[in-house]
Amino acid sequence: METIIIDINRNDSDNPEFDGALALTEMAPQYRHINGWGIDADPNNEPTYPMKRYTGDDHERLNYERPPQQPVTVEILHSNERPNISAVFGTVNPPSGLSGRIRRLAFRYSEESLKHWFALVLADRINMIEGIISDMKNDGMPNVFAEMGWGAEWKYNKKGVVKKLLITVAVTALLVMYLRRRNRK
Amino acid sequence: MEYRGPNRVRTKQKPYPEILHPQDAIVRVTRACICGSDLHIYHGLVPDTRVGMTFGHEFTGEVVETGPGVTTLKTGDKVLVPFNIACGSCPFCKQELYSSCHESNPMATAVGGIFGYSHSAGGFDGGQAEYVRVPYADVGPMIIPDDIDLDDAVLLTDVVPTGYQAAEMGGIKPGDTVVVFGAGPIGIMAAKCAWLFGAGRVIVLDCIEYRLEFVKRYAQCEAYNFKSIPDPVLFLKKQTGNYGADVCIDAVGCEAKGSIGQTIFGEKLMMQSGSAIALWWAINSVKKGGIVSIVGVYGPTGNLVPIGNVVNKGITIRANQASVKRLLPRLIEHVRSGRIVPKEIITHKIPLEEVSDAYHMFSQKLDHMIKPILIPPGIRA
Numbered sequence: 352m353e354t355i356i357i358d359i360n361r362n363d364s365d366n367p368e369f370d371g372a373l374a375l376t377e378m379a380p381q382y383r384h385i386n387g388w389g390i391d392a393d394p395n396n397e398p399t400y401p402m403k404r405y406t407g408d409d410h411e412r413l414n415y416e417r418p419p420q421q422p423v424t425v426e427i428l429h430s431n432e433r434p435n436i437s438a439v440f441g442t443v444n445p446p447s448g449l450s451g452r453i454r455r456l457a458f459r460y461s462e463e464s465l466k467h468w469f470a471l472v473l474a475d476r477i478n479m480i481e482g483i484i485s486d487m488k489n490d491g492m493p494n495v496f497a498e499m500g501w502g503a504e505w506k507y508n509k510k511g512v513v514k515k516l517l518i519t520v521a522v523t524a525l526l527v528m529y530l531r532r533r534n535r536k
Numbered sequence: 537m538e539y540r541g542p543n544r545v546r547t548k549q550k551p552y553p554e555i556l557h558p559q560d561a562i563v564r565v566t567r568a569c570i571c572g573s574d575l576h577i578y579h580g581l582v583p584d585t586r587v588g589m590t591f592g593h594e595f596t597g598e599v600v601e602t603g604p605g606v607t608t609l610k611t612g613d614k615v616l617v618p619f620n621i622a623c624g625s626c627p628f629c630k631q632e633l634y635s636s637c638h639e640s641n642p643m644a645t646a647v648g649g650i651f652g653y654s655h656s657a658g659g660f661d662g663g664q665a666e667y668v669r670v671p672y673a674d675v676g677p678m679i680i681p682d683d684i685d686l687d688d689a690v691l692l693t694d695v696v697p698t699g700y701q702a703a704e705m706g707g708i709k710p711g712d713t714v715v716v717f718g719a720g721p722i723g724i725m726a727a728k729c730a731w732l733f734g735a736g737r738v739i740v741l742d743c744i745e746y747r748l749e750f751v752k753r754y755a756q757c758e759a760y761n762f763k764s765i766p767d768p769v770l771f772l773k774k775q776t777g778n779y780g781a782d783v784c785i786d787a788v789g790c791e792a793k794g795s796i797g798q799t800i801f802g803e804k805l806m807m808q809s810g811s812a813i814a815l816w817w818a819i820n821s822v823k824k825g826g827i828v829s830i831v832g833v834y835g836p837t838g839n840l841v842p843i844g845n846v847v848n849k850g851i852t853i854r855a856n857q858a859s860v861k862r863l864l865p866r867l868i869e870h871v872r873s874g875r876i877v878p879k880e881i882i883t884h885k886i887p888l889e890e891v892s893d894a895y896h897m898f899s900q901k902l903d904h905m906i907k908p909i910l911i912p913p914g915i916r917a
Contacts, residue, residue: 374710375734385731385756387875391866392710392734408627415630418623418639418672419605421557427659429642438623438639439557439649439671441659444586454584462644468837471583471656472806479541482587486540498544500896507902 428458450478537664537891537910539589542580543899547889550590553661553669558605561673563597563615567690568663568888568910570898571619572720573833576790577654578895581803581810582835584643584655591652592910593619594694595663596686599673606673615677616689617670618697618860621649621658624675635857640671646836647857656836664891666912678864688871690909691878696867698831698858699725699787703733705829705854706783711736715772715781715821717814719747719759721881721907722831723787727755728876730785739775741768741817743793746904754880762794772821780823788814789832790839802839809835819845830855884908885917 375389382388408415418438425445429436446454457470486493496502505512538548553562571594577585599613609615622629623639628648640649641658649671652662661668670677680689699722708714714730716723719742730738738757742748748759762768772781790810791803798811818828819842828851846853870876883906886894894908911917 371710378710378734378736382731387870387873388731389710389734390875391704391732392708403631403633406627406630408630411627413638415626418625419558421671424556427642428655430645432645433638433642436642437649437658439559439621439658440640440642441649441655441661442556443590443659443661444588444655450586457584458643462646462836465837468583468835475580475583475585476541478587479544482540493540493546495544498540498546498892500892500894500899503893503897503902504900506893507897508900 428454430462431458432461448478448481450474450481453477537590537592537662537888539577539585539591540587543578543896545578545591545892545895547891550661550665553667555601555603556669557671558603559672559674560603561599561606561609561670561677562601563595563617563663563668563670563677564600565592565595565597565663565665565668565912566614566915567596567686568592568665568912569594569690569693569695570664570894570908570910571694572722573653573789574895575899576810576833576835578899579791579803581790581806582654582656583837586655586659589652589654589659590661590665590668592662592664592668593651593653594690595651595668596680596690596693597663597668599677600667602673608674609677609679614680614686616680616693617651617663618676618678618864619650619653619694620676620857620860621651621660621671622675622861623672629675632859632862633856634676634859634861644836650857664888664910666888666914676861678861681868684868684871685879687879687882687909688877691881691907692864692867692871693860694858695721695725695881695907696871696876696878697860697863698722699727700729700732700863700867701856701858702726702785702787702829702831703729703735705827705831705856706730706733706785707827707852707854708733708735708783710734712782713737713739713776714783714785715818716740716757716785716787717792717818718742718786718788718832719744719751720787723785724751724754724881724906725876725878726785726787726831727751727757730783731756732870732875735783739772739781741772744901747901747906750881750906768794768817769820772817776823780826781821782823782826784818784822784826784828786815786818786828786830786832790834792832798840808839809837810839812839812841815839815841819849819851822849822851824849825851827852827854829853831858881907882909885911888912 453474460467621640622634622637626638628636637648649658792814795813
């Protein structure tokens, strides 16, 4: 691609007379090689120019006609920053077990609170262990290597796999040697 | 597809989804992408991602069932489904802020519902499946016009609108220098779209060589590997006459490479919401009075960014999840006219049954992957 030198000092703030439309026309020949160049340029799109279609609905707050409420058939935790459950929601994987208890605790705190989010991360990690236990109970040990896509790693990055294996073996060997020596003492 | 914990996904037979609300539809999926932001939940960085969830917020499909309140769609319609779940009647939807719908996510008020994107985004199963429940079927889904290719259509559900809105939020003026951080699918599309708004120069920064080569070709822009640049901010300042870029776009989000400190503190220890180095660079390399547009995804906990420089430089930050429904009519025109050819960024079509390998490949950038599409069983690729 050819290098294009642009006069970076040329912008609205430096030149109150700046005419966006005129600039587009003048510059267009330079960019003939780019299909659609400048076609959506909008000189009015200033930071203060709203992206939303302002309707004044904000001032009605939550007094709008809500869609029909989805029946609540499973436990749904909801943010304490809203008064109710939204009209629709996902019903998959309702809180259960120890992770569920932690999630319930998390939702006592607002979205502003780190306690809310860190508790949810903790619940996620416990949930992962619960998942493995559940797999073992129902289907036997999960094939973690397959789930992690190691087949693809072997197919496309054999060198990397070998390198990782060698590093793992070396680190393990060093660790074993160190522990043996320590035990001898 | 089923999530089992960080870096672990698999396929599993799950029950056929049910109509749970009068305005629901059930859609048989024909295409489902893996998005860069799916990697954040795959890596366990988004709180309240529960084991057993199905991911996938970029998909197309065929309507197989509708609830009694659905009036615009019928069985057999082929639809593209925006990633945002939007009611169309709350104040935010009425103002076309569809990603901020107040009636689709009980778990958090900061974001509306998103398909397959944790319980923090509503707890909906996503489209990396054979069938999916689509709430508010009259509002979000769009019937795919006959002349739009299915592979283009699926990319109109997120990638193209998000890249386009990144450029739109930049408030680009004719001749502006636009710097895009990240040469993933969104960064590629943001660079491409920056020209449509009259950018004079588009520069992309990333650290993956094959992606830089791709974006250079696809978006006709300059592309640099920040690993070969000692100080990316200084480099960009010099590239812009020691002035700073007019617009900087963060198209990376919370897994940005480039700072060991941010990676350890954010990604490994999770003491903040991932690594925010791309945003850090964006703030520091934009000109005084410039605009930083953020479409990269960050988690809810918070991030270390140079906010003092935002104040001192008088920077305007504009950010949001893309309002897909608002943008679709214009984007369809761009696809029709050939100004944007979304499907050119698809590098891999993978059977849904191989979802574990697909996620791993995308996460590790294997086989020069840029955009993978999952094809459910029985659907023609």
